[in-house]
Amino acid sequence: MTRAPLLALTAILLLPGCETTNGPRPVSSAPTSGRHSALAVLTPADAHERELLAPGGNADALAKWAVELGKRADRSDLPDEAKALRLRARRFALAAQERGSRNLMIDVILSSIADDGSPVAVTYSNQTEANQLVSDGEKKFARGDLDGALACYQRALAVDPHCHRAALFAGDVFFSRGENTAAVQWFDRAIAIDPDVETAHRYRGDALLRLGQYTAARDSYIAALVAAPYSKITRAMLLHWAAAAASRVQFPDVSFPRGSLAIADGKMGVNCDPRDGALSLAYVIARAAYVTESKIPLASYRHSLAEEADGLRKFVLIADELKEKNPRDPNILAHSAVIEFLAQMDRDGLLEAHILLDRADAGIAADYADYRAQHRDQLSRYVRTVWLGAK
Structure with missing residues (x-):
C-alpha cells in the first residue's frame, strides 16, 4: 500500500459503528469440562x-x-x-x-482410550507384519520385557524401514535402560523417517538432558515444538528444559492490536472496541482491505496467515505515519513497545513465525504446515531468540 492511501486510512479511523468483540478463539485453549462431573460418577474401589x-x-x-x-x-x-x-x-x-x-x-x-474403555486403534505401519511386530513389542514393553520388545521393534524396522514408531520405541527401550547415547541414536533414526512428529524430538531432548547436554537438549525441545506448536506437552517440556538449565522462557505480549472481521450473509464488517483506539481500528480495517483486494470469497473466508501479516505490517506503517505527524501521540506512546517489537520481527524475517506461534487462531493455524515446510529455520530461530533470548 502506498503512502497516500495510508494517510487516507488514518483519516477515517474514528468512524462510528464499531462493535466490541472478544476476538478469535486461541488454538491452544483449555479443555472444557463435560456437563457431568467425573468425580461424581466415580465410586472408590478400596x-x-x-x-x-x-x-x-x-x-x-x-x-x-x-x-x-x-x-x-x-x-x-x-x-x-x-x-x-x-x-x-x-x-x-x-x-x-x-x-x-x-x-x-x-x-x-x-x-x-475410548468412552467405553476400548483402546483407540493405532496403526504403526501399513505393512501387516511390521504393524503386528510393533503391537507385540508394545505388549512386551508394558510387561517389562525390554529385550523382547526391542527385538520386535528391530524386526519391524527391518520389514518396514519407514516405520517411524518402530525406531521411536526402540529408542525408548534404551532410554528406559538408562542407555541415553544409544537412545539418542535411535531417536535420530525416527526423526530422519518423519521430522514432523514431535515425540522423537521430545524424547531425544529428555535423553540429552540426562547426559547434561543442555544446548543440544534445548534444540531438540525447540524442534518438538516446531513439529507440534499448539500442543500443551511441547510447550511444557520447553519450560521444563528452562528450569533444568536455569534459564527462562519469555512469551511476548501479543494482546495488541485487537479487532476482528464480521462476515455474515455475504457481507463484511469490522468488529473492534473504540476504547482500543485508532491503531487497533487501523489494523482491522487493513485486514478488511486485504480480503477485498485479494478477492477472497466471503462464503469460504477464514482468517489466514497472509491476512494477519499484511494487517500487522500496515499497522506498523500507520503507526510510523502517526508518529511523524505527532511524536507525542498518546496512541503511539501507549503502544510503542508493541510497535517496535512487530517492526523488529518484520526486519528479522520472523513476523510470520511470531503470528503462527504467538497470535494464531484456528484459521491461521491451518497455514502452519505449509509455512513450516518452507521456513522451519525461521520458526526455530523465533523460539530460540525471542522466547529463550539466545543467539
Missing part, C-alpha cells in the same frame, strides 16, 4: 481410591493413579479385565482434569 477421591484430594495423585491403571490394563491378558481397567483409567484421568491437574499424561490417556 481405601486408597477413597482417599484419592475425598474432597480436597490431590489432583496430581488422581492423574498418577490413572496412569497406573492404564499400565495395569496393558499388562493384563484378560480382555474384560483390561477393558475395565482402561475405563477406570479414563475416568480417573477425567477426574484429575476436573480438579485442575496439568499432568501431561492425562491427554495421552484420554486420546488412547
Whole structure:
C-alpha cells in the first residue's frame, strides 16, 4: 500500500459503528469440562481410591493413579479385565482434569482410550507384519520385557524401514535402560523417517538432558515444538528444559492490536472496541482491505496467515505515519513497545513465525504446515531468540 492511501486510512479511523468483540478463539485453549462431573460418577474401589477421591484430594495423585491403571490394563491378558481397567483409567484421568491437574499424561490417556474403555486403534505401519511386530513389542514393553520388545521393534524396522514408531520405541527401550547415547541414536533414526512428529524430538531432548547436554537438549525441545506448536506437552517440556538449565522462557505480549472481521450473509464488517483506539481500528480495517483486494470469497473466508501479516505490517506503517505527524501521540506512546517489537520481527524475517506461534487462531493455524515446510529455520530461530533470548 502506498503512502497516500495510508494517510487516507488514518483519516477515517474514528468512524462510528464499531462493535466490541472478544476476538478469535486461541488454538491452544483449555479443555472444557463435560456437563457431568467425573468425580461424581466415580465410586472408590478400596481405601486408597477413597482417599484419592475425598474432597480436597490431590489432583496430581488422581492423574498418577490413572496412569497406573492404564499400565495395569496393558499388562493384563484378560480382555474384560483390561477393558475395565482402561475405563477406570479414563475416568480417573477425567477426574484429575476436573480438579485442575496439568499432568501431561492425562491427554495421552484420554486420546488412547475410548468412552467405553476400548483402546483407540493405532496403526504403526501399513505393512501387516511390521504393524503386528510393533503391537507385540508394545505388549512386551508394558510387561517389562525390554529385550523382547526391542527385538520386535528391530524386526519391524527391518520389514518396514519407514516405520517411524518402530525406531521411536526402540529408542525408548534404551532410554528406559538408562542407555541415553544409544537412545539418542535411535531417536535420530525416527526423526530422519518423519521430522514432523514431535515425540522423537521430545524424547531425544529428555535423553540429552540426562547426559547434561543442555544446548543440544534445548534444540531438540525447540524442534518438538516446531513439529507440534499448539500442543500443551511441547510447550511444557520447553519450560521444563528452562528450569533444568536455569534459564527462562519469555512469551511476548501479543494482546495488541485487537479487532476482528464480521462476515455474515455475504457481507463484511469490522468488529473492534473504540476504547482500543485508532491503531487497533487501523489494523482491522487493513485486514478488511486485504480480503477485498485479494478477492477472497466471503462464503469460504477464514482468517489466514497472509491476512494477519499484511494487517500487522500496515499497522506498523500507520503507526510510523502517526508518529511523524505527532511524536507525542498518546496512541503511539501507549503502544510503542508493541510497535517496535512487530517492526523488529518484520526486519528479522520472523513476523510470520511470531503470528503462527504467538497470535494464531484456528484459521491461521491451518497455514502452519505449509509455512513450516518452507521456513522451519525461521520458526526455530523465533523460539530460540525471542522466547529463550539466545543467539
